[in-house]
Amino acid sequence: MSVPVVDFSACSLARSQIRKAEPSLSAELRAAFTQVGFVFLKNTGITQDEVDRVMEISQRFFLQPEEVKRTSSRGRFPESVNHGWVSLELERLNPQRPGDLKEAYNTCVLNPIMMGLGPNTAAVLGSFISKVVLLQVLVLSTLQEPSSAVLHDLQDSHAAFFLRCGELSQRVLRLMAHSLDIDPDIFLSAHQLVGTSGNATTLRALYYPPVDARTSKRNQLRCGEHSDYGSITLLFQASEGLQVRSRSGHYLNIPVIPEAVLVNVGDLMQRWTNDHFVSSLHRVLLPPAGDSSTRQSLAFFLQPDDEAIISCCDGSNKYPPIKSSIYLKLRFADSYGYN
Numbered sequence: 001m002s003v004p005v006v007d008f009s010a011c012s013l014a015r016s017q018i019r020k021a022e023p024s025l026s027a028e029l030r031a032a033f034t035q036v037g038f039v040f041l042k043n044t045g046i047t048q049d050e051v052d053r054v055m056e057i058s059q060r061f062f063l064q065p066e067e068v069k070r071t072s073s074r075g076r077f078p079e080s081v082n083h084g085w086v087s088l089e090l091e092r093l094n095p096q097r098p099g100d101l102k103e104a105y106n107t108c109v110l111n112p113i114m115m116g117l118g119p120n121t122a123a124v125l126g127s128f129i130s131k132v133v134l135l136q137v138l139v140l141s142t143l144q145e146p147s148s149a150v151l152h153d154l155q156d157s158h159a160a161f162f163l164r165c166g167e168l169s170q171r172v173l174r175l176m177a178h179s180l181d182i183d184p185d186i187f188l189s190a191h192q193l194v195g196t197s198g199n200a201t202t203l204r205a206l207y208y209p210p211v212d213a214r215t216s217k218r219n220q221l222r223c224g225e226h227s228d229y230g231s232i233t234l235l236f237q238a239s240e241g242l243q244v245r246s247r248s249g250h251y252l253n254i255p256v257i258p259e260a261v262l263v264n265v266g267d268l269m270q271r272w273t274n275d276h277f278v279s280s281l282h283r284v285l286l287p288p289a290g291d292s293s294t295r296q297s298l299a300f301f302l303q304p305d306d307e308a309i310i311s312c313c314d315g316s317n318k319y320p321p322i323k324s325s326i327y328l329k330l331r332f333a334d335s336y337g338y339n
């Protein structure tokens with residue numbers, strides 16, 4: 001078993017007009033999401049150049065001294081407690097293991113104007129993409145004043161990339177609904193506030209520093225076994241290291257395919273689809289002893305609006321309805337060790 005590679009050209013962001021239904025693409029997504037939970041999409045319209053630029057500025061941020069990064073720690077931004085820098089070993093995505101050997105920078109809320117836009121924010125979000133200059137001003141005014149030029153550049157590039165990922169995920173969500181032969185807007189209509197304080201969608205830059213095997217803790221990993229919490233995740237990797245658990249229980253090494261976006265199903269989406277789409281466990285192991293390489297990735301965690309009630313889309317009652325924000329809080333409590 002491997003992660004399927006699917007050509008997304010028919011719905012690429014390079015096309016402003018797309019057909020409502022793309023039966024073969026829907027069928028391929030359905031097969032991937034029901035069997036593996038992961039798919040590589042190529043020709044999405046998000047270019048390698050775009051990804052490389054965000055990786056590069058993120059790396060500049062992570063290579064700063066710890067005391068500089070600490071000024072923009074997660075929890076210090078009143079608009080979203082999840083926004084900001086996450087230090088080494090703070091999170092443990094597998095609560096049975098020691099803290100993950102990774103750092104992260106989360107971007108959650110984009111700007112105050114969008115917050116006031118109401119129910120059509122998702123549509124407006126797309127129209128913002130060309131307005132990067134406006135966005136730069138807004139990002140700076142919303143969040144804490146950046147303490148350095150690096151943080152300023154990071155926030156700008158994250159905001160622009162967040163919008164691109166938001167647009168791509170809308171197209172994927174519509175196809176996912178189509179593939180299940182249900183109301184094509186069922187998922188989309190629960191994602192209208194992406195980029196605002198009413199929605200926890202997060203773009204996260206991840207940095208895995210060199211590992212000294214002699215000082216790492218027993219059973220410690222770069223990123224412990226977990227499944228993602230929300231609707232879908234878009235993942236961009238700079239190098240290999242990710243493993244995904246297959247149905248048979250074996251971990252598959254995931255390659256890096258330039259220009260391709262790795263998309264996976266999150267736990268809320270599995271619940272929403274009554275286990276039709278599967279949210280698979282994945283992890284990042286430590287590098288082999290003596291290998292001092294670093295690793296970087298960018299993950300866009302798409303989350304339903306905070307107030308959205310997620311109930312099985314086939315009308316069954318296998319899982320009781322749950323509010324998206326409550327579900328997310330429970331999961332954060334696990335990975336930050338509040339339980």
Ligand SMILES: O=C(O)CCC(=O)C(=O)O
Pocket residue numbers: 206223228235237242282283284296297299
């Ligand atoms: O770094 C990676 O490739 C995976 C990270 C991940 O799975 C996560 O943060 O949820």
Ligand SMILES: [Fe+2]
Pocket residue numbers: 226227228282
């Ligand atoms: Fe993950």
